[in-house]
Amino acid sequence: xxxxxxxxxYREFFRIRTIEEDLxxxxxxxxxxxxxxxxxxxxxxxxxxxxxxxKRDFAVSTHRGHAHYLAKGGNLNKMIAEIYGKEDGCSSGxxxxxxxxxxxxxxxxxxxIVGNSMPIGVGLGxxxxxxxxxxxxxxxxxDGAVESGVFxxxxxxxxxKKLPVIFICENNLxxxxxxxxxxxxxxxxxxxxxxxxxxxxxxxxxxDSLKIYKCLKRTISETRRGKGPQFIEFSTYxxxxxxxxxxxxxxxxxxxxxxxxWKKKDPLSKLxxxxxxxxxxxxxxxxxxxxxxxxxxxESFQRAKNMNFPKKSSLFKDxxxx
Amino acid sequence: xxxxxxxxxxxxxxINNALEIAMKNDKNVICYGLGVTDPKGVFGTTTGLEKKFGxxxxxxxxxxxxALTGIGIGASLNNLRCVMTHQRVDFFLLAxxxxxxxxxxxxxxxxxxxxxxxxxxxxxxxxxxxxxxHSQNLQSWFAHIPGLKVVxxxxxxxAKGMLLSSIYDPNPVIFLENRWLHYTKASIxxxxxxxxxxxxxxxxxxxxxxxxxxxxxxxxxxxxxxYLEKLKISSEVIDLRSIKPIDFLTIRKSIKxxxxxxxxxxxxxxxxxSSEIITSILEKNHKILKNPPNRLxxxxxxxxxxxxxxKHIYMTHLEIISKVLxxxxxxxxxxxxxxxxxxxxxxxxxxxxxxxx
Ligand SMILES: Cc1ncc(C[n+]2csc(CCOP(=O)(O)OP(=O)(O)O)c2C)c(N)n1
Ligand SMILES: [Mg+2]
Numbered sequence: 189x190x191x192x193x194x195x196x197x198y199r200e201f202f203r204i205r206t207i208e209e210d211l212x213x214x215x216x217x218x219x220x221x222x223x224x225x226x227x228x229x230x231x232x233x234x235x236x237x238x239x240x241x242x243k244r245d246f247a248v249s250t251h252r253g254h255a256h257y258l259a260k261g262g263n264l265n266k267m268i269a270e271i272y273g274k275e276d277g278c279s280s281g282x283x284x285x286x287x288x289x290x291x292x293x294x295x296x297x298x299x300x301i302v303g304n305s306m307p308i309g310v311g312l313g314x315x316x317x318x319x320x321x322x323x324x325x326x327x328x329x330x331d332g333a334v335e336s337g338v339f340x341x342x343x344x345x346x347x348x349k350k351l352p353v354i355f356i357c358e359n360n361l362x363x364x365x366x367x368x369x370x371x372x373x374x375x376x377x378x379x380x381x382x383x384x385x386x387x388x389x390x391x392x393x394x395x396d397s398l399k400i401y402k403c404l405k406r407t408i409s410e411t412r413r414g415k416g417p418q419f420i421e422f423s424t425y426x427x428x429x430x431x432x433x434x435x436x437x438x439x440x441x442x443x444x445x446x447x448x449x450w451k452k453k454d455p456l457s458k459l460x461x462x463x464x465x466x467x468x469x470x471x472x473x474x475x476x477x478x479x480x481x482x483x484x485x486x487e488s489f490q491r492a493k494n495m496n497f498p499k500k501s502s503l504f505k506d507x508x509x510x
Numbered sequence: 511x512x513x514x515x516x517x518x519x520x521x522x523x524x525i526n527n528a529l530e531i532a533m534k535n536d537k538n539v540i541c542y543g544l545g546v547t548d549p550k551g552v553f554g555t556t557t558g559l560e561k562k563f564g565x566x567x568x569x570x571x572x573x574x575x576x577a578l579t580g581i582g583i584g585a586s587l588n589n590l591r592c593v594m595t596h597q598r599v600d601f602f603l604l605a606x607x608x609x610x611x612x613x614x615x616x617x618x619x620x621x622x623x624x625x626x627x628x629x630x631x632x633x634x635x636x637x638x639x640x641x642x643x644h645s646q647n648l649q650s651w652f653a654h655i656p657g658l659k660v661v662x663x664x665x666x667x668x669a670k671g672m673l674l675s676s677i678y679d680p681n682p683v684i685f686l687e688n689r690w691l692h693y694t695k696a697s698i699x700x701x702x703x704x705x706x707x708x709x710x711x712x713x714x715x716x717x718x719x720x721x722x723x724x725x726x727x728x729x730x731x732x733x734x735x736x737y738l739e740k741l742k743i744s745s746e747v748i749d750l751r752s753i754k755p756i757d758f759l760t761i762r763k764s765i766k767x768x769x770x771x772x773x774x775x776x777x778x779x780x781x782x783x784s785s786e787i788i789t790s791i792l793e794k795n796h797k798i799l800k801n802p803p804n805r806l807x808x809x810x811x812x813x814x815x816x817x818x819x820x821k822h823i824y825m826t827h828l829e830i831i832s833k834v835l836x837x838x839x840x841x842x843x844x845x846x847x848x849x850x851x852x853x854x855x856x857x858x859x860x861x862x863x864x865x866x867x
Contacts, residue, residue, distance in 0.1 A: 216864075221817040221857055222639025223866040273639065273816030284641045284815030300643045301601065302573045335572035336604070363573055365548035371572040432866040439549040497818020507811050 189398060191470070193239065194463050197397055198474065201235035201456050203481045204255045207264065210485055211254075211271065215433035219493065220271050222284035227255040229427035230360055232455040234259035236400040237326070237356070240408055246294045246312040247326040248305040251286045252358075252426075253298030256328045261293035268488045274495040281498040282506070294323075302363075303329070303336035306355075310342045313351035313417070324411055327355045332363030334378050335371055340385060343419070347386030350416040354408060355382065357421045358394060364430045365441035382419035394422030395453040398462075425450035517700055522692040524666035525555040525631075528673035529593060531702045533563045536591065539677060540567045542578070543595030543631070552595050553633070553692050579605035582628045583613050591677055592628045599632040599686070600643050613682040614657035629676040631685045634776070636726070637824075637857040638865045641815035647776040647808065649724070650783050652684045653754040659683040659707055660753040662776075664728035666696040668751055671705030679707060686753075688726040688776070690859035710757035712764065716746035719770035719834055722761055722787060724750045727774040727825065734830035737848050745834060753783055758790060762798075765791060769800040770837055774830065779807040804837050806830060817857055824856045 208228045215224065227234065238259035241247070249256040257267060263278060270277030271285045279287050286300035296312060299305045309327030316323055333339055334357070346353045357378055361368055372378075382389040388410075392403040400422065407418045427447070429436035437447050463470055519527065532539045541559060543552065547570045551557030560568040571578050575596065582592035596602040602609075609630070617625040635644040652660045659681055663669040669687070676683035713728060714735050723731040728749040735745040746764050750756065765771055771791065775784035784805040791798065806825055814820060828850050835842055858865075 215866075218864065221865065222641060222815050223644070273818055275818075277816075279815075281816030281819060282642065282812070282814040284639045286641065286643075287815070300641070301604075303604075332573045335574045337574065337576055338604075364545055365550065366545060366570050370547075370570040441549050498814075498816055500819075500822050503809070503814065503819055503822060504811055 189401065191463070191467055194459065194466070195470070195473070195477070196239050197235055197401070198459050198463060199477050199481070200238045200259060201231060201397070201459060202478055203485070204231040204235055204258050205456055206481055206485050207258065208254060210489060212428060212433035214489060221273060222271065223431050224271060224285045224433070225252040225431050226428050226433070227252055227426065229450065229454075230358055230394065230424035231255045232397050233356065233358060233394050233400055233422050233424065236397055236404055240401075240404050241326065242323065243293055244323040245326060246296050246309070246316070246323065247328065248296050248309040248312070249288075249298035249328040250302070250305060250330055250333070251298070251300045252330065253288055253328070254285070257288040257290065257295050257298060260290070260295040262288065262290035262295045263292070264484070265488050265491055266290065268492040269495055272492040272495070273497060274492055275498040275502070276495055280502060280506070303333040303338045306333060306338055306342040307345075310346045310351060310353055313346060313353035314349060316352050317349065323352070324408065325351070325353045327353060329355060329357050330363065331357065331359040331361065331368060331378060332371070334381065343382055343385045343387055346417040352411055352414075353417040354411055355387070355417070355419040357419065358424050359421055360424050360426045362426070362430070362442070365439070367441070377421075379419060379421035382421075387417050387419045388415070389419035389421070391421045391423070394424035395450070395455045397455050397459050427451060515700055516697045518695065518697050519666055520693055520695045521666045521669050521687070522554040524670040524698055525673055525687070526557060526559070528670040528677075529556065529559055530562065532591075532593075532674060532677045533559065533567065535702065538589055539591045539593065540585070541593045541595070542569045542571050544571060544573065544601075545597060546570055546595055552597060553689070555692075556595065575602055575604040576608055579608035579630070580612065583608060583616065583626050586626050586628050587624055593631065593677060594628065595631040597633055598635050598644050599648055600635070600646050602630070602632050609658070609682070610655050614655045617681070618657060625680045626682050627680050628682045629673070629685055630682070631687060634686055634688045634725070636688060636690050637859065638863070638867070639815040639817065639820075639857070640813070642812040645813045647778075649686055649753050650777050650781055650786075653783060653786075657681070658754065660686065661707055661751060662686045662725040662753055663751060664691065664725055664749050665694055667698045668705050668711075670698055671703050672707065672751065674702060675704045675707050678704075683707065686725065690726050693859050694729065705751070707752045708755045708757060709752065710760040711749045711751055712746060712760065713749045714745070714747040716744040716768065718744045718768055719772060719838060720746045720748060720761070720764040720768045721772045721774065721830070721834070722748045722750060723774040724753065724783070725776050727776055730825070730827045731774060731830055734827035734834070737827065737831050737850065738834060740848060741840070741844050743834065743838065743840070756787070761787065762791065762794070765798055769798070771799060771803040772830070772833055772837055773803070773805040774825070775805060775807040777808060778810050779805070780810050782807055801837050801839070804833055806833055821856045826852070826856070828852065
């Protein structure tokens, strides 16, 4: 893979990681007064995706949607402001961390009810087809969403209509504190389930940027060529607690051993090593990338903290469109 | 001296205790829902039950709200008594088909052959930016459907007694728990007892105005009524407890005495339980009141997430007091005299709460 591409992936990856970790760091100031679901540990898919997706493509996501919003090019300042409940937030402070949107880059919304953005993404796909518009619709989902009825219904419709939709399932083994064991049959392969519903599907290691790139590149270009919907299951792992800024390996729903096994796979440091092995001279350049991202993120937090809350009058605004 | 037949507890433990008693007494009672066996045990309400009663009767489930409601209905047709739990009302909306088209009417539409004794515990979110899809108070939706019973206990005593009544009721019961009430404490009986699902409770006697409240608004109404006493206004606070069936008798009796009515409702205003109460009272006797009735509800807007926005719409004893003065046409300057201090943060149940859930 070209060095430049690797560096671009690294940049995006480092940026998402920094933002998520800074959210965790700042959360205890008690100024972000809404639930947050961080993607730390499982950002690789989003970082790679960001280097393949086109602006005209649509995307929707879930309660754990920061990484997807950012990867699609969503405005950082507006996301941080939204999480702080401020007036310049991407949803004007109405939606919080779980309801992100940036129409400038066709990030059409993340939603807080499990499974509930899947058909929205399929509907966006339908609109592309009916309007003969170029572009794809990306649907991000977790392993938990597979258990909801709408999973079947959304995939079924996408298959019947051969819609330009790509489902990206980030299987992190857990839904809140419930492991897959108590939720899905033992030998279930989510991607095979999708295949049986009628959607071309595959599985990919979600902790390996190169594998993710190959997989996404191929599937996306196929769907762009009109080959119909695709489904990819990525194996991944979240580091922090389900909701909130802390680690929760002490409460007993997963083992420290398991956590460390996955943490060791950290695809961000792996990617950095790969770049430096390929071209040791890049060290300075990577440091510069990191510094500028840290600065950007720091400023964004500062900006959000200093901003005003929405005006009282905005409470009653936007209940209906004019 | 502490009474040995009572124990000091909080709302979530009272729920846990009711479940334990029901499961101990009746092996047909089962309990399931997302997270019931996880380390947090649905805010402590199900902690320890799996260990006591085994994984066949207490279990975690897939994220399949609609199917699992239907599954509960099916199991109850063979005489199991299912207690299903959801961490937010909003998640249960996926199950409206099974609830409304099946559970609520099964008994009626098959000519009274078989009823559905299912209990559905729904937790209502509040505070800490729960936002538009984690904080809805939809009691009026459920109350609208013939065949459903709907309860909203406001304290640990009623929580235990009403949950036991719900479990043994032959009908589907929607059991709504406000997240903030989970922390409230009381001393309650250790033994099994039932609080009926059709009786409101007068939690404070008074003669100048009747305040009808529900769920977390009841403790607020009690605080308000204490302040009002300082202004020599005597308010009678009625805790509905049961939304459906609703105890109009108790409400009417009280209004006959006070001739004034304020209804507090945690839901949106339009087509709310408060609408129903005021209409029904006036329908029967439009001269029963001296002053026009009034109500406090959530405004007809989705609940926003921002701390800066919810602070304008979260109702406390202050708004209740102010509304009572309005109804009784008493000068608001007296409000200032009360020197009521507001909590620093409107969006947390207590100072120890640090988010995020
Ligand atoms: C319909 C519904 N049920 C339950 C919840 C509570 N809930 C919030 S996030 C979550 C976990 C979902 O797991 P998964 O889809 O694997 O996503 P992850 O959190 O692992 O990213 C659950 C159950 C919800 N939001 N919506
Ligand atoms: Mg998951």
